[in-house]
Amino acid sequence: MNVLVFNVGSTTLKYACIDAETEEVISSGLVDRIGQPGGDAINHIVAAKIAIDEVGLNNVCVIGHRIVQGGDLFLEPTVVTPDVLKRLRTLDTLAPLHNPAARSVVEGLVGIGTPQTLVFDTSYFATLSPAAYRYAVPDDWYQKHAVRRYGFHGTSHQYVTQKAIRFIGGNDESRIISLHLGGGASATASIGGHAVDTSMGMTPLEGLVMATRSGDLDPAIVLHMTEHAGFEPSDVRNSLNRKSGLLGLCGDQDMRTVLNRRQAGDSSATLAIDIYVRRIIKTVGSYIAILGGLDALVFTAGVGQHSSEIRGLVCESLQHFGISLSEEKNRTCCDDPADISAPDARVRTLVVDTNEELAIARLVRNRATS
Structure with a gap:
């Protein structure tokens, strides 16, 4: 199966079409300086469409997105649905340089018909113990506002x-x-x-x-x-x-x-x-x-x-x-x-x-x- 991977940064979009069985990279590229003077694209949605035009979707089975912050809501790779997108929006403030840009790409591609799966940077840290992820702040900050360590990269x-x-x-x-x-x-x-x-x-x-x-x-x-x-x-x-x-x-x-x-x-x-x-x-x-x-x-x-x-x-x-x-x-x-x-x-x-x-x-x- 071929997976088109989008790795969205604050001003970049790296992409790669990978045969997930053989792990061969079929094509790859970078859309750089997004939203900046002289950049490759005016926003991340345009950048994603540039990548799609370059790769094509005929042989792509699924689009995989790197999402920086999954919070407590997403602990494993997740297939995109309207409910998933609704919950994803609530995490924008926890990774303001990355999540809104990546989410805009996911939402912008909903209508193209290719399934999308989200992979979260925070998922690897689901194994942290409370002693590692809790802060020494009032308990209701954690219970009501999800104040805790999530980890990234x-x-x-x-x-x-x-x-x-x-x-x-x-x-x-x-x-x-x-x-x-x-x-x-x-x-x-x-x-x-x-x-x-x-x-x-x-x-x-x-x-x-x-x-x-x-x-x-x-x-x-x-x-x-x-x-x-x-x-x-x-x-x-x-x-x-x-x-x-x-x-x-x-x-x-x-x-x-x-x-x-x-x-x-x-x-x-x-x-x-x-x-x-x-x-x-x-x-x-x-x-x-x-x-x-x-x-x-x-x-x-x-x-x-x-x-x-x-x-x-x-x-x-x-x-x-x-x-x-x-x-x-x-x-x-x-x-x-x-x-x-x-x-x-x-x-x-x-x-x-x-x-x-x-x-x-x-x-x-x-x-x-x-």
Whole structure:
């Protein structure tokens, strides 16, 4: 069966038509800078139609959509119905950069006659215990307003974790920490391919420092900026999601640019990298404590896969946990997966190419045949 996968970002739409039986990619592409001057499409619906015109639907059995936030409402891949769309709309505020755009594509394609299935980033984290997903806030916040940790990048974390377990010859007790480091960034601790903790929270804003998102911060900062600095809540939300992270610290959000500036001695870029790396190290260390040890540390996504410098900086401070890199392997890694560990390392450090589109196609196939 051929699955047309849509992976919608805030200003992009990646697509791939995949034979879900052979896992062959028949065609793929990217519609970029959506809604921006000079971009490929004025909105995400137009972008989806560009992709469909490119691929065609004659041999497509089902369209699979990546949806960032499924909340408590969707814990597994779900076939689109009017009721599903109604419930999906209620989750827009929990992932404001992603869910509305992805939902607009789903709704815009309802009339074309091809079945659609939703795959949720949050589904991988359905195995979190209450100790991992509850916040220490009044109970009625959770009961009435669903305030809890959901986690994100789940499709990627699940894919690379399972791939890592197979690569190291692991089993259902293998302890894996996966670092999805791209424009958005998150860490997940898993045992045997099941998530036990993750860094993103109720929204994709919590956790690691990202390209334009702050990650963890004192909640009282939000109160200070609204009550004393004269900011509207929407201004604070926009600043924390779009003007913080690397961009807020040094004025650039592209990791390659920031690293080049750091190498040239730029102090603000150096501080940005120091904070970025420190946050990752703190998270990895806490997860090793929760897991009771570690079998493999996995780097994935744009920065994780392509920046040997970031991998080196992160692992340099983790050597006392048995994490040690081969400088040559780290610099030259090209296999998938690539083992970049030093020969005497107690923990395997891997670079694994994430493939969210293939992961979505597999989940859609499994849903159709179950």
